[in-house]
Amino acid sequence: MDTLSELHKGYSSVIDITVAWGEMDAAQHLNNVVYIRYMESGRVALFSEWDFMGFDSSIGPILSEVRCWYKAPVTFPDTIRVATRVAHGSIHEYGFELQHLMISHQKQRIVAEGYSGVVSYDYATLRKAPLPEWLIQKINEQPEQ
Amino acid sequence: MDTLSELHKGYSSVIDITVAWGEMDAAQHLNNVVYIRYMESGRVALFSEWDFMGFDSSIGPILSEVRCWYKAPVTFPDTIRVATRVAHGSIHEYGFELQHLMISHQKQRIVAEGYSGVVSYDYATLRKAPLPEWLIQKINEQPEQ
Amino acid sequence: MDTLSELHKGYSSVIDITVAWGEMDAAQHLNNVVYIRYMESGRVALFSEWDFMGFDSSIGPILSEVRCWYKAPVTFPDTIRVATRVAHGSIHEYGFELQHLMISHQKQRIVAEGYSGVVSYDYATLRKAPLPEWLIQKINEQPEQ
């Protein structure tokens, strides 16, 4: 297992995102806002694996909260690995929390960590809805890598 | 008539956009991509005035082309005036061209110019459609300020 | 005092941001990432008022953490008022927390709330640095509106 994989051991969903030069800001680092976009891409990757995008059925995810800790600056060129998993013990009737790691290929270290609060939402009735049974089952089968 | 208004004389639609600090890039100027977002906001403002957004009917605008000349760098803080009009003589059966000026309040000068190619599109049949008569009439009534 | 001002009573720094059409995503609401950009603009406005941007001296702010709760969807057209203040009791030797309210002019209600963790950073030595005395004094003079 390489260093990067060691760093996100136990995370079920992993994507790599190439940093764009234009995502740096006037401080000449990756802008703080871009990490939140990367977390979004991590969420969407996991929801796509689960087939829980809300396109095929009326029940889909809605974002209630994001939180991000910035640990180290990122500069172009770099590739950021975003590892995402359901936070242990976070499932409740109407949702769950995702935990994200952002890891720099250049630095071989964690550059940011984050959480996403996710709520199950009925796009037909425009109200929160209990998590579907099939999804709870999928989450519980989440591999410990 | 103040200097700014002098600069966009003859432009029918005008909006002011506050530059965000985070829209500057590592070269410490407004990033080139952001001007294209400002042109989009200029188009949408004009289409909203015309009630030609494609939400109420099946015919709406689609963007076929953008072009932008960068004339002077922009830095935070600044406000950019985006002035938009239909380019003279550009109307054809299926569309028209918009002409945009971007003017810095700080510098009191034009910092960029652009064009947008716009095509009339039938979102029901997914094909280009002749410009609606009512819209041609509106465009022809466009005030020369 | 109008409704909007009532909603952000006690917040010392206030800016208005016009929502761009292109900031909506495929869910046809303001994208979650954009609120974080708005919070950044709120921080920069406050730091500019304080003259604490790190451009004139070697000591400036660095962002350690952001957190945002999404309360209600936002759609174009709208204007978002971002109200920012130092969170009560949050000042410590090396930084403080900012508290943000985002309020929709259209809806006349709070659509999101957030926090920013800010650390005082010495850009010469690339280390965190104690908050300058003059800044602590400015923060303590922050008006209760």
Next chain:
Amino acid sequence: MDTLSELHKGYSSVIDITVAWGEMDAAQHLNNVVYIRYMESGRVALFSEWDFMGFDSSIGPILSEVRCWYKAPVTFPDTIRVATRVAHGSIHEYGFELQHLMISHQKQRIVAEGYSGVVSYDYATLRKAPLPEWLIQKINEQPEQ
């Protein structure tokens, strides 16, 4: 040679960019602005290959103009190949034009084409500068793939 490579035959610089879900707008397609960001990444990739970023010396590139034709909508998930080359016959004393193709992996077709006007700029004197000899030589050696 696969279909994608056939499509960008003769282009010396090629990168692949993963479309982010959040880059779609309320029309549920890749937002027009994002293509300009992709072109920027194509330029930066080529300038990096050339070692012409303006970081190591005072002479670097500056963008004078962009132009983009939108040929087909792009939706998430997709990967866009951006192929970039110096436009034949475009070199002049102070700059050149780049030609960009954007190709969808999903659709196996060109979804957009663009141009970038690039000027050689002396960041020490803040004036345009003749293209360095070594760069003209590199451009002339550009492989016809």
